Amino acid sequence: MLVKVYGAALQGIDATIVTIEVNSSRGIKFFLVGLPDNAVKESHERIHSALLVNGYKFPTRQIIVNLAPADIKKEGSAYDLPMAIGILATAEEIQAEKLSQYMIIGELGLDGGLQPIRGALPIAIEAKKKGFKGLILPIQNAKEAAVVNGIEILGVKNLKQVINFFNGTQSLEATIVNTQEEFYKQQYSFPYDFSDVKGQESVKRALEVAASGGHNLIMIGSPGSGKSMMAKRLPSILPPLTLEESLETTKIHSVAGKLGKDKSLVTIRPFRSPHHTISQVAMVGGGTNPQSGEISLSHNGILFLDELPEFSRSVLEVLRQPLEDRHITISRAKYCLDYPASFMLIASMNPCPCGYYNHPTRSCVCTPGQVQRYLNRISGPLLDRIDIQVEIVPVPFEKLSDTRKGESSATIRERVIKSREIQAKRFKDYRGIYCNAQMESKLLHKYAQPDTAGLALLKSAMIKLNLSARAYDRILKVSRTIADMEGSENIKTAHLAEAISYRNLDRAGWAG
Secondary structure, X not given: OEEEEEEEEEEOOEEEEEEEEEEEEOOOOEEEEOOEOHHXXXXXXXXXXXXXXXXXXXXXXXXXXXXXXXXOOEOOOOOHHHHHHHHHHHOOOOOOOOHHHEEEOOXXXXXXXXXXXXXXXXXXXXXXXXXXXXXXXXXXXXXHHOOOOOOEEEEEOEHHHHHHHHHOOOOOOXXXXXXXXXXXXXOOOOOOOHHHOOOOHHHHHHHHHHHHHOOOEEEEEOOOOOHHHHHHHHHHHOOOOOHHHHHHHHHHHHHOOOOOOOOOOOOOOOEEOOOOOOOHHHHHEEOOOOEEOHHHHOOOOEEEEOOHHHOOHHHHHOOHHHHHHOEEEEEOOOOEEEEEOOOEEEEEEOOOOOOOOOOOOOOOOOOHHHHHHHHOOOOHHHHHOOOEEEEEOOOOHHHHOOOOOOOOHHHHHHHHHHHHHHHHHHOOOOOOOOOHHHOOHHHHHHHOOOOHHHHHHHHHHHHHHOOOHHHHHHHHHHHHHHHXXXXXXXXXXXXXXXXXXXXXXXXXXXXX
């Protein structure tokens, strides 16, 4: 007897339908074909135990299970449940009439209990796209999958429930999530606030500019000056995710298995802060079992690299292409995957090995050569891609001891949202462009053209600082953002002057 059950395989951040064909005939052997990995092959023992514990016998016949299409590698343990259901259906322990209406996915424990899986959201999206009536999956993933409307999401705790459902002896309650309510519920909950920051007004201004235009930023300052503290507060002033961005971000985190138990949507922009010992593969993604890297987990959010010069140079260099293209293509012998990577790069670093170069009160013990070598750990092409380079100095005691609260993140965020609304209106006819940092050369010529006085100032800065063509574009993007923050339709000389002042590392003699 031949039975077909439907599951799904993950490829990148999308799902592909897998047809699980189970055929029983005379004999005693068990065959599993269709390019399964070791985790899939081991399902035989899990299924055998789960059936025995729940009062069913593994059929004493020859069972052939084919996972089609056979040219896609099947990975993980999420095929346990559909394979078990297919095997029982060939033994006529389950009525097979409704099997074609549902996609089934889940990992079995030895007692028949179900364990959570990765990628429930993209699987639910694919199930709806292919016209399935419902999706049966572990109850731990039900809220995540129920974000997709128009399809029944049936969360189950164990194998017995699924058997009874197909035999008509038990009904399953569909999980329903109000996507809009879930989306807006936690959008304004942040652990850190800018009201706690004492002083540092110039750095706060630079961070507000970066948030308003989606610009990359690096902070250079001595230890304890507040670089990491302010970087952690940056998400609190970024504009809220749109529903489309939230769904896209949730897909990435779902496939990576980082969504969290009983969570349905990522509603706050991601903030990823990998340690400087991170490898290239962990940063960009890939591996034997392809996974998204930190740059994709930062999509629509922030990638914060603390102590930037301590990162391996090869790791930093792989950031150059995704910073320009806003996606990363992982090409290997057996697969080619495309991951989104539209993130804000926020970095911090000490100015020298001892950390006190340019410090107002402490002396630096490094030689000019040591300072230059330390800075040279970061390549020129990477620094070119960082729009805002701001120097940060320690806060004086008078401001540290001031008990008055600073400007709150909510107030700053309102201004950032207004700036982003101006940009959204400007770029409404350009697909995939939402903020000034994403402008290409054609749009720069159209929307970020300075007047004659501004061009003269920019020419002088280009010659004096010996800036590259990319740095020229970055200055224009930042000046466009500053103009938007002031509600100005045209870029003025003052806007350009402020944007040029954010190129601290380009200053002649900065590092001795």
